[in-house]
Amino acid sequence: MLTSFIGLQLLPQNFDSPTSFGKLLLTFALMTVGGIIFGLGVYRYFIQPLSGTSRISIVLMTLAALFLLEAVVDIIWPGESGFMALPGTSIGFQASDTVYIRLFDLLPPVVGFVVWLALLLFYRLSRQGIRVQAVAEKSSLAARRGINIDHIGAVSWAIAVVVGVIAGMTIGTQSVVSTLIVGTALKGFTVALVGGLDSIEGILPAALLIAALEVATVRWIDQQWSEAVPYIVLLVVLMIKPWGLFGRTEELERV
Amino acid sequence: MAFSYRSPYLSTSYQQDSGLFAPSIKRINFIMLLVVFIALVPYVSSASILSVANFSLIAIIGAVGLQVVTGMASQLSLGHAAFMATGAFVSTGMFFQLNLPPWLIIPIGSISGMMLGFISGIPALRLRGFYLGITTLALQAIVGVACLKYQVFLQTRYGTTTDLLLPQLRVLGVTIESSASWFFFLLVVSGLSVFFVKNLSRSQFGRDTAAMRQREVVAESLGINVAIVKLRAFAIAGFFGGLCGTLQTFFFRQASIEDFSLTVSVKYLAMIMIGGLGVVSGAVYGAVFVTGTTFLVGEIISRGGLTETLGPKTRGIELLIFAMMMIVFLIFEPDGIAGVWTRVKGYFQLWPYRYVSTTRVKR
Numbered sequence: 381m382l383t384s385f386i387g388l389q390l391l392p393q394n395f396d397s398p399t400s401f402g403k404l405l406l407t408f409a410l411m412t413v414g415g416i417i418f419g420l421g422v423y424r425y426f427i428q429p430l431s432g433t434s435r436i437s438i439v440l441m442t443l444a445a446l447f448l449l450e451a452v453v454d455i456i457w458p459g460e461s462g463f464m465a466l467p468g469t470s471i472g473f474q475a476s477d478t479v480y481i482r483l484f485d486l487l488p489p490v491v492g493f494v495v496w497l498a499l500l501l502f503y504r505l506s507r508q509g510i511r512v513q514a515v516a517e518k519s520s521l522a523a524r525r526g527i528n529i530d531h532i533g534a535v536s537w538a539i540a541v542v543v544g545v546i547a548g549m550t551i552g553t554q555s556v557v558s559t560l561i562v563g564t565a566l567k568g569f570t571v572a573l574v575g576g577l578d579s580i581e582g583i584l585p586a587a588l589l590i591a592a593l594e595v596a597t598v599r600w601i602d603q604q605w606s607e608a609v610p611y612i613v614l615l616v617v618l619m620i621k622p623w624g625l626f627g628r629t630e631e632l633e634r635v
Numbered sequence: 636m637a638f639s640y641r642s643p644y645l646s647t648s649y650q651q652d653s654g655l656f657a658p659s660i661k662r663i664n665f666i667m668l669l670v671v672f673i674a675l676v677p678y679v680s681s682a683s684i685l686s687v688a689n690f691s692l693i694a695i696i697g698a699v700g701l702q703v704v705t706g707m708a709s710q711l712s713l714g715h716a717a718f719m720a721t722g723a724f725v726s727t728g729m730f731f732q733l734n735l736p737p738w739l740i741i742p743i744g745s746i747s748g749m750m751l752g753f754i755s756g757i758p759a760l761r762l763r764g765f766y767l768g769i770t771t772l773a774l775q776a777i778v779g780v781a782c783l784k785y786q787v788f789l790q791t792r793y794g795t796t797t798d799l800l801l802p803q804l805r806v807l808g809v810t811i812e813s814s815a816s817w818f819f820f821l822l823v824v825s826g827l828s829v830f831f832v833k834n835l836s837r838s839q840f841g842r843d844t845a846a847m848r849q850r851e852v853v854a855e856s857l858g859i860n861v862a863i864v865k866l867r868a869f870a871i872a873g874f875f876g877g878l879c880g881t882l883q884t885f886f887f888r889q890a891s892i893e894d895f896s897l898t899v900s901v902k903y904l905a906m907i908m909i910g911g912l913g914v915v916s917g918a919v920y921g922a923v924f925v926t927g928t929t930f931l932v933g934e935i936i937s938r939g940g941l942t943e944t945l946g947p948k949t950r951g952i953e954l955l956i957f958a959m960m961m962i963v964f965l966i967f968e969p970d971g972i973a974g975v976w977t978r979v980k981g982y983f984q985l986w987p988y989r990y991v992s993t994t995r996v997k998r
Contacts, residue, residue: 426962435765436709437908440965447898448959450954452955604780604783604784607779608776611772618770
């Protein structure tokens with residue numbers, strides 16, 4: 381599971397194409413397919429050759445891949461940024477006298493929830509998901525019981541990239557798309573750790589907690605400090621519960 | 636008997652075997668040649684090469700520090716730039732707010748980095764492995780924001796850009812002003828740093844980290860207090876990070892938070908990885924290699940008349956080449972330049988025979 385979360389960090393780069401998205405569905409399908417291929421490629425060419433080496437190498441590799449993507453994006457679209465135009469920008473309803481909610485603003489929570497639920501169901505119920513759990517528990521043992529670790533690794537990378545693409549597109553509807561998205565991606569890291577690395581259920585409360593604190597900081601303290609809030613939460617949580625809020629205790633040894 | 640030939644690689648006592656430098660006429664000759672060569676650098680090289688040499692020397696200090704924590708103790712540290720930023724901003728603050736003399740500021744800056752290193756090592760008491768690495772990332776983010784705030788504060792109080800310049804550094808009554816004098820000063824400081832860390836690797840602490848790197852649980856059961864060793868490793872890394880940041884600030888005569896981003900942390904990680912993880916000399920090779928390559932890219936673009944087409948994309952291209960280097964080394968040469976060096980040396984030493992040792996670099 382670690383791989384998928386590291387994967388999460390490098391993905392949003394993928395769709396940094398500031399063109400107008402006319403045919404939304406087609407683009408979405410293309411992005412998803414592209415994401416799958418990209419995820420498989422990353423696993424096959426970057427991660428798999430490193431199997432058996434130290435975890436530091438693997439983390440470094442994902443960071444290198446992140447910079448590679450950032451560089452490619454920077455070279456192809458230097459200094460560009462843009463919004464993703466989606467239909468529904470102007471449709472909305474009046475929630476109260478002062479609050480006007482656009483359909484568009486409802487998208488991220490809905491998408492986030494659907495993706496979270498889908499991942500949870502996949503992880504818990506499907507055969508593949510259970511295999512992923514087994515590999516995460518102890519990959520050598522899983523391999524001995526007849527699970528194809530490479531296959532699982534590739535699948536989890538593909539899923540991670542696709543989820544990242546979705547996350548990136550959703551962010552793109554809310555804010556300017558640029559290489560600065562990396563910051564958001566790193567935030568995903570803290571959410572995963574606060575929730576507990578092996579626990580998909582933990583992601584939702586952790587994300588809500590961090591987001592709430594962040595917004596509260598922007599509102600009452602200071603905008604710049606809000607950048608640091610997820611990390612402060614992370615430090616506090618990890619010092620009290622090193623395995624995250626919803627992680628299992630014995631998982632700590634694992635990486 | 637007097638003419639009997641003894642192999643320069645044969646140690647006859649334990650002391651000799653664990654010596655810092657193997658006593659060999661060849662090696663002494665080589666070192667003397669190297670010293671002469673290095674001493675000549677400022678006089679024969681152009682200004683741009685000299686500045687790259689200076690950058691490399693600064694980078695070496697930071698890289699050996701990271702080598703202690705990530706290479707020797709095998710603790711992933713994604714927050715090395717945070718130590719550097721602390722050193723840089725503490726020294727700037729010391730000068731502007733307390734008016735301390737520069738010779739006092741450098742140790743204070745380094746020690747502030749060390750204290751931060753100690754603090755960032757505290758999670759090691761609870762966490763290990765990947766989790767610990769992420770707490771250093773957290774540190775990077777928090778220190779980044781704090782330094783940004785401080786920078787803004789300094790700017791509003793003392794004015795922007797030119798008013799915030801630090802004075803020229805004076806050491807032992809000599810003002811360090813020209814690139815050549817910086818070169819010699821940095822050479823001494825980074826030489827001492829490398830020497831210190833090299834020596835550290837064969838001390839009690841070095842052996843503790845070696846045991847811990849293999850398997851923490853076993854190290855703990857052998858009576859090594861793993862948490863304390865980690866704390867010390869982080870503190871030492873913080874010290875060198877702080878020193879590096881302080882010197883860099885005096886070199887640029889200004890501290891700017893953009894110079895201490897996450898990219899910088901990863902760059903230092905890449906340096907020690909490309910040079911050879913855990914090998915002290917690897918930090919030196921890596922620092923020179925990474926700094927040199929970045930410079931080379933810029934130079935090729937400007938010399939080759941590509942400024943028109945590629946100029947605005949220089950940053951992207953630099954990043955691309957940097958990332959490619961990391962990937963290539965990770966996949967094809969995990970032992971880094973130090974590993975290549977050992978192999979090449981082995982090949983020539985054993986020349987007529989094709990046996991090349993398969994053992995990895997001694998870490």
